[in-house]
Amino acid sequence: MAATAAEALRPTGIQFGRGIRRFGWTIAVYVLFGVLMVVTVIIKPDYGSFEWNTLTLAALPLAFAAAAQTMVVLSGGIDLSVGPLMALANVLALRAMVGHDLRYSLGVALIVLFEVTLAGALNGVIIVVTRVPDIVITLATSFIWAGLALLVLAKPTPGIPLDFQNLAQGSTLSPWLPDALLLLVVFPLVWIPLRRSRAGLAIYAVGSDRNAAFRSGVNLGLTRVVAYAVGGFFAACGGLALSMTTGVGSPLAGTYYTLSGVSAIVLGGVSLAGGRGGMLGPIAAAYILSLIPAILIYLGIDPNYGQMIQGVLIVIVVMVGGIGTMLRRP
């Protein structure tokens, strides 16, 4: 009797353990975010909807940058041109939108999404066709996209239509539910269908073991191009988010987001070796990385420390992750 009971129990036990192992990091990231929020409220007792609004506005472009990097890294690559792609989307939007109404702006946004998705796909095509490592190609194309952005717009210029800015800056439902937070709906809309599709499965397969994926009949080249294209799409969203949150078109706006995007995915539990991780962790990580500078300001610390602390945090996170893998290995 006891034996059968134990046997009956075993599967659930295993599944529970597996769930913890699979989502443990993501859960930890959300817990960390929660803890940091509590700390923030303790430090700044009058933390209100305005501060929360500011945080969501700062985190939105970074969340998209992280998503763009996640797509590419899951497929086993790395995209060092995410920031310049965002800048390109940002300046293209400004150039076409200036002085127009919301409907026209939305049309422009669609076209920009399409163009920058193509640019992302082009990254993938070049990598697949030339067989040069991802890091070299995207480092080189980051110069191309940044140069193009400078050609479109030589210096930071304001002029994104107010109605378009309000898509992110307003808070239609409640002051505690800013529109910038609602815009995150793009993630499930793109990610869930993709994750469940053949292409999504192929991306994970190619990322975790290219040889095995090839022998299982996965089209390696096409899959990698799709990953880069979806990455480009998210980068375009990030650029448009920058337009909405800042109201400015800036050809250099993106530089910060390449590195921060990589930081966010590392913190968010995406393995840089490819094939492991999801979309939930990096998004929370984007909020954590945006919250830290705010906390420093509330503490009255020189914001110059922000970059340093961000770097130290990433180092600590990856080192702890490194120790974790070492301990797990027999």
Added chain:
Amino acid sequence: MSTRAVATVRLVQQHSIVVLIALLVALAGLIEAIRPGAVNANWVSNILEFAAPLGILAAGQTLVVIMGGIDLSVANVATAAAYIMASQAPFGVTRSIVAGLFVGVLVGLINGVGVAVFKVQPLIMTLAMGLVVTGSLNVYSQASVRTVPGVPAVIHTLGSGTVLGYVPVSLFLWALLAAVLIVGLRGTGFGRLLYALGDNLEATRLAGVRGWQVLLTNYAACGLLSAVAGLVLAGTVNAADLSLATVLLLPSVAAVVIGGTSIFGGSGSYSGTIVGALILTVLNSVLTLLDVPDAVKQVLYGAIIVVLAAAYTRVLGRE
């Protein structure tokens, strides 16, 4: 493919540096064609002077890439070393130079500890350290705002002085470092260990190599070389600001890749990187000569690196 073609390809593969030098000469020819008389002793002297900081920066990168890693903090380290050297200059030249070099070794050691001991991916470790270095430098620059950063005369001479009218002083330093690196990589146990680690980490472990010691030393050496490059660069432009070497990050990787060192590690040489650095510098000179706007220059620069890397991988069949 005929036997002859196969033989040609093999010849090119074995002597890829010849192809690179031919490319370099072709670029110089292009400049001469655009503006007859432009290629003279003065021009060569200028090219060498501007290539020296890049070449030294790419030296550290070459060491790390051969070992199968990558260092994306080289530009930040070079900037920090130069800035700290300049800000310490009022307290004595020796002290300021030592302080600058110390920064390089320190950051290199931290990179090495992260990669070797904690098994962090080099890309992430060095990227994050780059953030830490730049962030710390910002804080430092705020704190030390009273001392005006000035480049000591020795460093200025090192970076932009010439001997006999045409030979840049920095060339002597570069040549010395190059000799040490080329001989060291080929002829010493440490050099061969770098190739071995880059080729097959597991095999070296089984063979009894203490990999972490090699990694640690190598990242420290890369940090030191980056700091040296930063000092030379500060001498060349005779100033040290907070974004001094930032533009050299991509070229430092590009020079290594163009020079034929595999980004996956295990093969390559510093002599290739030297030619890579020269090609990039001449390329920049071509674009400047054509009076291309900066934005177009960036686009062309990126495109040319893609084409070169692709040609290299395709023609020479390297992966």
